[in-house]
Amino acid sequence: MLPPESKKVSPFFVFYIIHSQQIGVAVLGFERYIAKSAGYDAWISVIISGLSIAAVVWFCYRILIKNGNDIISVHHQIFGKRIGNVLNTAFAAYVLLLVLLNLRTYVEVIQVWMFPETYHWVFISLILLLAYSFVSGGFRVVTGICFLSVIYGIPLLFVKYFPLKEAHIGNLLPIFSHSFSDIMEATKTMTLNYLGYETLLIFFPFIKDGKRSEKWAYFGVLASIGIYLLTILTSFVYFDQDQLRTTIWATLTLWKIVDLIIIERFEYIGIAAWLFIVLPNIALGLWAASRAINRFTPLTQRVSLKGAAAAVLICAILITERAQIDQLNFMANTIGFYLAYMYIPLIYICQLAVHKWRDSK
Amino acid sequence: MRRGFILFLSFILMAGCTPEQQILEELQLIQTIGYDYVSDDEIMGTGGSTSIPPGQQSLPTDEVFSAIGYTSKQIRQKLQNESTKPIVIGRVGVVLFNQKLAEKGISDLLDNLQRDPEIGRDIYLALAKDSSQKMISTKYSSSVPTSNYIFDLIQQSMEQDMPRINLHGFLYRYYGKGLDAYMPILQKSDARLKIIGVGVFKNDRLVQQINTEDAYYLKMAADKIRKGILEVSYKNKKLSIENLLSKPKITVKKRNGSYEAELTLKVKGRISEGGGFRMTNKTIISGIEKTTRKQIEQQMEKLIQSFQESQVDPIGFKRKAMQSRTFSNKKWGDQYAKMPIRVNVQVTIIHAGIME
Numbered sequence: 001m002l003p004p005e006s007k008k009v010s011p012f013f014v015f016y017i018i019h020s021q022q023i024g025v026a027v028l029g030f031e032r033y034i035a036k037s038a039g040y041d042a043w044i045s046v047i048i049s050g051l052s053i054a055a056v057v058w059f060c061y062r063i064l065i066k067n068g069n070d071i072i073s074v075h076h077q078i079f080g081k082r083i084g085n086v087l088n089t090a091f092a093a094y095v096l097l098l099v100l101l102n103l104r105t106y107v108e109v110i111q112v113w114m115f116p117e118t119y120h121w122v123f124i125s126l127i128l129l130l131a132y133s134f135v136s137g138g139f140r141v142v143t144g145i146c147f148l149s150v151i152y153g154i155p156l157l158f159v160k161y162f163p164l165k166e167a168h169i170g171n172l173l174p175i176f177s178h179s180f181s182d183i184m185e186a187t188k189t190m191t192l193n194y195l196g197y198e199t200l201l202i203f204f205p206f207i208k209d210g211k212r213s214e215k216w217a218y219f220g221v222l223a224s225i226g227i228y229l230l231t232i233l234t235s236f237v238y239f240d241q242d243q244l245r246t247t248i249w250a251t252l253t254l255w256k257i258v259d260l261i262i263i264e265r266f267e268y269i270g271i272a273a274w275l276f277i278v279l280p281n282i283a284l285g286l287w288a289a290s291r292a293i294n295r296f297t298p299l300t301q302r303v304s305l306k307g308a309a310a311a312v313l314i315c316a317i318l319i320t321e322r323a324q325i326d327q328l329n330f331m332a333n334t335i336g337f338y339l340a341y342m343y344i345p346l347i348y349i350c351q352l353a354v355h356k357w358r359d360s361k
Numbered sequence: 362m363r364r365g366f367i368l369f370l371s372f373i374l375m376a377g378c379t380p381e382q383q384i385l386e387e388l389q390l391i392q393t394i395g396y397d398y399v400s401d402d403e404i405m406g407t408g409g410s411t412s413i414p415p416g417q418q419s420l421p422t423d424e425v426f427s428a429i430g431y432t433s434k435q436i437r438q439k440l441q442n443e444s445t446k447p448i449v450i451g452r453v454g455v456v457l458f459n460q461k462l463a464e465k466g467i468s469d470l471l472d473n474l475q476r477d478p479e480i481g482r483d484i485y486l487a488l489a490k491d492s493s494q495k496m497i498s499t500k501y502s503s504s505v506p507t508s509n510y511i512f513d514l515i516q517q518s519m520e521q522d523m524p525r526i527n528l529h530g531f532l533y534r535y536y537g538k539g540l541d542a543y544m545p546i547l548q549k550s551d552a553r554l555k556i557i558g559v560g561v562f563k564n565d566r567l568v569q570q571i572n573t574e575d576a577y578y579l580k581m582a583a584d585k586i587r588k589g590i591l592e593v594s595y596k597n598k599k600l601s602i603e604n605l606l607s608k609p610k611i612t613v614k615k616r617n618g619s620y621e622a623e624l625t626l627k628v629k630g631r632i633s634e635g636g637g638f639r640m641t642n643k644t645i646i647s648g649i650e651k652t653t654r655k656q657i658e659q660q661m662e663k664l665i666q667s668f669q670e671s672q673v674d675p676i677g678f679k680r681k682a683m684q685s686r687t688f689s690n691k692k693w694g695d696q697y698a699k700m701p702i703r704v705n706v707q708v709t710i711i712h713a714g715i716m717e
Contacts, residue, residue, distance in 0.1 A: 112478060113478045129367065129370070133367065166529070166530070168533075170680070170681065170684050173684035173685075174684055174685060174686045177686065239533065240533050240536045240537035240538075240540075241536075241537075241538075242536040242537065242538070243532055243533060243536035243537070246475075246536070253482070254482075256481050256482035256483070256529075257481075257482050257483050257529060259483060264451075264452070264481070265451065265481060267478070
């Protein structure tokens with residue numbers, strides 16, 4: 001069941017999709033989590049983690065090119081219909097978990113910084129409704145949102161000029177003052193921020209001439225490494241380590257220093273603009289989950305999309321406290337970590353074995 | 362049909378999405394906050410705000426609210442009871458701490474300031490020598506509201522001769538290991554307000570006060586200076602050097618387990634008041650350079666010694682030392698008070714104005 005040619009997108013769009021998926025609400029406050037274990041050396045973890053994710057993307061491409069379709073058919077091929085469907089359900093649930101995480105964290109930011117008096121379900125429903133309307137337009141519309149999100153994000157990078165004016169470069173010294181295990185610990189925590197590339201396993205058949213898109217995927221990951229590196233280095237030279245530890249949203253807090261003539265407080269502009277960074281994560285996640293469900297159940301994608309959106313809506317409304325959001329982050333991080341470094345290579349090996357076995361028959 | 366339903370639904374949702382409306386004229390915008398010592402638990406909070414009465418060409422009037430309470434949020438609630446409009450603190454520009462309060466410690470108040478998303482980070486903190494309430498409720502200028510007056514005074518002097526520091530800088534130094542924070546001290550004398558020096562903090566407590574002259578030397582050691590003025594006496598005549606450019610550099614060495622530090626300053630400037638000397642004469646110029654160098658070195662060493670005696674480090678020698686791999690916190694702590702810290706100044710006079 002491959003999609004018709006008219007629904008596919010050009011290979012270079014993979015750059016925008018992968019990149020926009022990896023840049024999400026986490027950028028606003030990931031510094032403190034990774035600085036917790038590796039201090040000012042955490043920027044090394046950003047690079048290590050990013051490169052290792054590029055390796056995982058390499059595995060994804062090997063699996064997908066060999067199969068020619070998506071992870072659903074890979075699961076069926078290796079494990080058969082029944083076990084395959086269990087894994088497919090788990091995969092769809094995981095993609096929805098990432099959607100939930102992005103949505104809920106972003107709404108928390110709006111609540112804490114802008115509208116403390118408004119109920120969280122109002123924002124959750126509005127954003128989900130918006131994402132739903134994009135997803136119902138199909139994969140090409142979702143790709144368009146990913147593209148726009150990357151473009152809209154560029155002006156926000158220039159804002160780094162203001163904190164960099166007051167930078168203390170010496171903060172980064174001495175380099176490698178933390179042990180290898182500390183840096184690896186931070187690398188593990190950093191995985192969460194690079195998650196989102198897994199949707200590749202679902203949308204791969206929607207790329208025209210999928211093999212040719214591989215280099216764009218790597219460029220996407222590299223661009224994400226660049227953004228995270230710039231963000232963390234800015235925060236490190238601007239904040240003190242202990243100050244950073246008490247700051248939940250470091251990037252948002254450093255927007256407070258932005259001094260523009262007509263805007264007294266830049267955070268409000270920044271948070272509003274960030275909707276466009278978060279939206280593709282939610283939209284593509286919903287699309288991927290609904291497509292996955294549609295592939296292995298008799299449901300149409302419209303029905304599965306409604307189901308997925310409803311599930312996210314209910315879960316997001318039920319989460320009300322900071323501690324729960326933190327826990328959700330931790331959960332997604334752990335699952336994402338094992339998915340990237342254990343499960344995907346495992347699938348690759350299984351697929352090799354299955355092919356060998358078939359050839360020998 | 363479905364499209365219409367979604368549109369209808371979003372209107373309903375939108376209606377729930379209107380937070381309390383905030384119209385500028387109907388808010389009490391607090392621009393200056395002052396905290397005063399009352400007793401060991403209680404503090405008095407003062408909010409200074411400016412409102413422009415309706416009508417053409419009406420001058421802005423100052424309104425001051427004060428209340429006593431245990432926490433700053435409780436004080437804010439009490440202040441609200443005095444005001445007819447909702448109090449908003451998003452435009453606060455200066456936060457004043459009474460000297461006695463600062464000596465007891467201001468960590469709770471700092472915590473409140475940085476926790477509140479409404480408060481910006483480029484606002485000024487300052488010490489009030491006496492009562493900050495009196496400082497906020499005095500009118501200093503007939504055209505400029507008091508809040509703006511205090512803000513402008515601090516901003517202006519930080520451009521010129523006070524070490525630059527805002528809330529972010531203070532928090533950076535407060536949390537940062539190996540650095541101590543400071544803020545300017547304001548004093549009200551009759552209907553005038555002036556900056557009389559800088560207060561240096563150890564953690565969240567005020568421990569040392571230095572006068573404006575020393576504060577300028579602290580600025581030279583801590584900031585990059587673009588335009589400054591320095592007065593030197595050369596052969597019993599006073600000269601002044603203007604457009605001073607200065608850049609500090611700290612080096613810390615560890616020899617046989619004992620630390621020594623060096624502060625290098627590169628100073629460049631032009632002479633603006635000649636005091637009757639012929640400025641084309643090379644020996645005079647180099648003589649002035651030498652005297653200036655000596656003067657800065659002596660003053661700076663005295664200032665650093667006073668910091669060492671009160672165990673504070675606003676210049677950040679320890680911070681620099683920590684950037685080395687061999688840093689030992691205990692040794693530094695034992696040695697700091699008696700550590701040799703040399704000051705090394707290089708002075709270059711670029712030119713001497715437009716006359717000989």
